[in-house]
Amino acid sequence: MRYKISAPHPVNHLIEIEMTVENPSGAEMSFQLPSWRPGRYELGNFARNVQRWNAFDEKGMPLPFRKTGKDLWQVNVNDASAVVIRYNYFAAQLDAGGCWLDENQLYINPVHCMLYVPERMHEACEVSFDLPMSYKLATSMEKLSDHVLKAQDYHELVDSPVIASPTLQHKAFTSGSTIFNIWFQGDCKPDWNRVVEDFKKFSEEQIRTMVDFPVNEYHFLIQILPFRFYHGVEHLKSTVLALGPGSNLMEPALYIDFIGVASHELFHSWNIKTIRPAEMLPYDYTRENYSRLGFVYEGVTTYYGDLFLVRSGVYSVDQFFMEINARLQKHFDNYGRFNLSVADSSFDTWLDGYGPGIPNRKTSIYDEGCLIALMTDILIRTKSKGQASLDEVMRTLYRDFGKRKIGYTESDYLSIVEKLSGESMADFFMDYVYGTEDYEPLLSESLSLAGCQLVKRSSTFDSEKYFGFKTILSEGKTIVKQVAPRITGRYSRTGQGRRNYQCE
Numbered sequence: 001m002r003y004k005i006s007a008p009h010p011v012n013h014l015i016e017i018e019m020t021v022e023n024p025s026g027a028e029m030s031f032q033l034p035s036w037r038p039g040r041y042e043l044g045n046f047a048r049n050v051q052r053w054n055a056f057d058e059k060g061m062p063l064p065f066r067k068t069g070k071d072l073w074q075v076n077v078n079d080a081s082a083v084v085i086r087y088n089y090f091a092a093q094l095d096a097g098g099c100w101l102d103e104n105q106l107y108i109n110p111v112h113c114m115l116y117v118p119e120r121m122h123e124a125c126e127v128s129f130d131l132p133m134s135y136k137l138a139t140s141m142e143k144l145s146d147h148v149l150k151a152q153d154y155h156e157l158v159d160s161p162v163i164a165s166p167t168l169q170h171k172a173f174t175s176g177s178t179i180f181n182i183w184f185q186g187d188c189k190p191d192w193n194r195v196v197e198d199f200k201k202f203s204e205e206q207i208r209t210m211v212d213f214p215v216n217e218y219h220f221l222i223q224i225l226p227f228r229f230y231h232g233v234e235h236l237k238s239t240v241l242a243l244g245p246g247s248n249l250m251e252p253a254l255y256i257d258f259i260g261v262a263s264h265e266l267f268h269s270w271n272i273k274t275i276r277p278a279e280m281l282p283y284d285y286t287r288e289n290y291s292r293l294g295f296v297y298e299g300v301t302t303y304y305g306d307l308f309l310v311r312s313g314v315y316s317v318d319q320f321f322m323e324i325n326a327r328l329q330k331h332f333d334n335y336g337r338f339n340l341s342v343a344d345s346s347f348d349t350w351l352d353g354y355g356p357g358i359p360n361r362k363t364s365i366y367d368e369g370c371l372i373a374l375m376t377d378i379l380i381r382t383k384s385k386g387q388a389s390l391d392e393v394m395r396t397l398y399r400d401f402g403k404r405k406i407g408y409t410e411s412d413y414l415s416i417v418e419k420l421s422g423e424s425m426a427d428f429f430m431d432y433v434y435g436t437e438d439y440e441p442l443l444s445e446s447l448s449l450a451g452c453q454l455v456k457r458s459s460t461f462d463s464e465k466y467f468g469f470k471t472i473l474s475e476g477k478t479i480v481k482q483v484a485p486r487i488t489g490r491y492s493r494t495g496q497g498r499r500n501y502q503c504e
């Protein structure tokens, strides 16, 4: 497959894409655009950003085509020796998982905008960029020349975001045999010594725990925005982080978030990109890929993202507990915990997983998933008398499934946890992962086993403390954001942690 990308008029945000497929077989050929992107388990319907789409033969003569699905085109090949598709894509979503074009950069997540031929996904992909020579490319894809990239197959192509810009800032470091690259796009002045030192610490800690790294080279691609922003998306050989405002990058509040999301996304290189639920191996880009294992691929990753930071000395112990407290706060603020289990909420990310949704309907694979990981870790350590931990669970998944390219199932996860803890964990999974049992008693017990105490405090806000509703101040108006349901005796309120957390 060959793709050519150009951007003749950056101000209109339209990327021009030409895809050439040699030697078509059969009278018709299908061209599919993904309907979602791995990392965000909901439909994205990227075809809505395609403004114009046409098919030609090798001589430039138009070929007839029609749409047979919302993101599927059928081309009448006739006797053409090559099919050339020319289309454009509206790149106006600047976050960690989107596409953006302006006069300063061309940034693509190929999963949004690169078509594929379903029966030829295994073929190598070559992508050439028609850009000014001053533009550098930051990506994990192999570089055939300055502006020509190669992916082994379509799966690698769509797992490899690209930032092309004349203003990229770059440093690299090595850790064992792995090269790590850090790229910044956007207005900021990173304290490189500190950034490299901290990234090196948590990367080495992760590799030490997991024994080795799944790939030889990794790229942190960081989009810096001029306003408050926080987002991260994982890939096997890279991650994109979008953060802002750039002027505050090295200020404690944003820097802690920056390091936090970087560590989280790096661990995904093992947990989801290599250690994959069977139902997502391989990914099916055309439809929902339902899984109830979000408490592992996001919950365990959320737990470890912060744990690696405190283990490697990048976070203080106090900072780590602040992160755990933020999860606890969100858990106790969310009365959906009594309605939908974390496993079922994982399945339902495809329905309403990324917006607030109706009140108190669901839980979060990030927050409840993290607390499940914390309790699982403490239970394994206790039951095995300190002989095993969640570390060993993840190493086992990596060694026995991830490295062998075998997808794991829900029962695989349960049996590894049970084997390492030395006794049945069926009740724990039934009650807390697949059920809506109140976490509080077990959380309290587990934390006390780890030498901690779960302490509840009354909210300092009268509306929350006395009346059970939360308010926010927006544009001079007080708005009621949440009302506690009447569930006598089953919940409690504290009053901190109003924080937006979005990493994928």
Ligand SMILES: [Zn+2]
Binding pocket: 234, 264, 268, 297, 298, 301, 503, 504
């Ligand atoms: Zn994640």
